[in-house]
Amino acid sequence: MRQTYTLYGWHLSYFTGKALCYLRYKQVDHVLKAVNLFTLTRTIKKKTGAAVMPVLKTPSGEWIQDTSEIIDYIESLHHMNPVTPNTPVQEFASTLLEAWGDEWWVPIAMHTRWNYPENFALFEQDAGKALLPWAPRFLQNKAAQRPAKMLRGMLPFVGIVPEQYNTMNEWTVHMLDALNRHFEQLPFLLGERPSLGDFGLVGTMYGHLGRDPWPKRELIEPRTHLNAWLERMKNPAVHADKLLLGNDEIPASLNPIFKSIFEEFIPMVAQVGELATQHAQQNGLNQRLPRRIGEVTTTMGGKPFKRGALPYMIWMMQRALDCYAHMADSDKHDVRTWLKQHNAEHILRLNLPRVERRALTVAVTALPPKHMEKAA
Template sequence: MTSKPYQLHGWHLSYFTGKVMCYLNYKKIPYDYQQVNFWTLTRTGKRKTGEVVMPLLVTPDENWLQDSSVMIDHLEARFPRAPVIPTSPVQKFASYLMEAWGDEWWVPIAMHTRWNYQENYALFEREAGSALLPHFPRFVQKRAVAFIASKLRGMLHAVGIRPEQYRMMNEWTINMLDLLEQHFVKHNYLFGDVPTIGDFGLVGTMYGHLGRDPWPARVLVAPRPHLRAWIDRMAAGKAASASLLAEDALAPTLTPVFKIICAEFIPMVAAINQQVKAVQANAPAGKTLPRRLDDISMPMGGQQFSRVALPYTLWMVQRCLDQLAAMNTVEQAKVRQWLQSVGGADLLTLEIPRLRRVGLRVAIEAGQTSNVVKLKTA
């Protein structure tokens, strides 16, 4: 193993930088953290990965990686000590489902709690300005940040941050944070006393947004000390032991969380899949799909939440289904039984086309017009 460290280019403000940073800290993988500047973000990073995006992970052999899940896959293969992937079937599948939910469902909440509360802007302006243009005068940094902020605010409507939905989002967030607080009263991490890939999926929104931005940190996180403690443990890379719950168990405190995931996230996945299959019917095999499709609607806290469909979400769900497809018949039966118990059986009925990741977008695999994950039967 080379002694040269990895390089992580990102911002503490960034949703997915927090996910990867917490992972690296837990795994004790040597890395240099570098605040991504304008040149790296828009020139070098784009040339190496094809995207203007953060975080960027540079390997010791100068391979540039983009996408937090790809980074974790790469690092797990090279640093097997303290694995974050459970070996038992239900915990493994549930942790991948939690990662997908954390990565994809929480984005509107994170952006809403940042951009609709003005007191957060001073922190964003200060940190983003010094990172983007570190040697420039402050007034130039502020102008650059204002441009970036306008671009990010321009995304709000697409991800569902619409005035008529503010109250729904606030009520949902309070309820979900209360459920997580109740869980962390009894458990250090989601599945026991050691973090899994599910914890790292969820921590993205909690570390970079809700846990650091002044308004949500004060109003939403501080009144929930056990949630706050979990965020801090994740950031510090601490684990009380090396054990998950015994016998492939999930804590009862997670049952209401997974019931909500199944009642809300799976319908979102189904709605995206419906649009992707409609596009597939008129697109040549292998063609990269648009980053965004049309509006979809799904439940949120007993109401209906609207946003645009992102085909990329299906690639994250495909990661979950791939884990299930690789299991033996007995293991698959356990996962099916668990999914049914939390209302998620519909996930296994979705005919999701086989997808290939292309930067921030996906393509339907050439020659496979409807490559459904095939599950074993007893």
């Protein structure tokens, strides 16, 4: 009897796209099941602690909520076509790219969806049909209003306010142009097949920028090489037997992307880490943090960008730093050498608290070393 995984999600969902493309790449038997209202608010919430998507139900009956943990789980059981590179610099770089794709692009995806009204008809159709598949159209439309209202209400939460629209628009054009130039040279981020970073990036492209009518027409389709990459990511299994770049190379065409990671994303995570540390000092360890613990200001394209401090991104960065920590000394040397080329070796010394994932947020389990030294 074939063992089939069930992925609960919607095509319009940011992270469903990431998980779906990954499962297609791994060529494991799976089905995508649209989440209805009962499954979302009752079953999934009971199984994972949050009404969230996507969620993977395994053949053995386990329910796995986070896409990074979904990938970890599948990789541990299905060893063909690994998405983690087997050389140190590419491995570390791919974990950074995944974290950047998962966390940094969220404001761009939400801005290009909710601030362009022509996109709503597709959301209303998809969400309504999924939530109440048995109901008449007018009830489906009404059901879609609730998640739409919730998501619109989150826009300021992630920095989507009128005074920052131009900053986001300019950054998006610059970054999509950079990605388009890269994909003119290579089919995927690190070579001839996708790796972890591609699946991090595809989240924002699959369900949002590459599917919503306005950004698809205005941003993705005119950039033919980026659009071709997105089409490859929708059917990535045909590239599974290809190779990544040799000699542990990170292509120079990704320099603008890593500039964003090192100069925009990492400083934001560092500030969120400091706020999480302060929260833990005041409230104790092992307490579930709020989804938002204040505000941080970083830069986007050289301009100030203010947004909510979401402690979940600490967990994503922790995964990258753990990847480095578990390497052999010679491999660590190679990673440090690459980071020095970008004046970014300092990211290995980020003073982040140790966190544990708790559904959609985290709990601090240990203070950063510097704070523990002060406490002592």
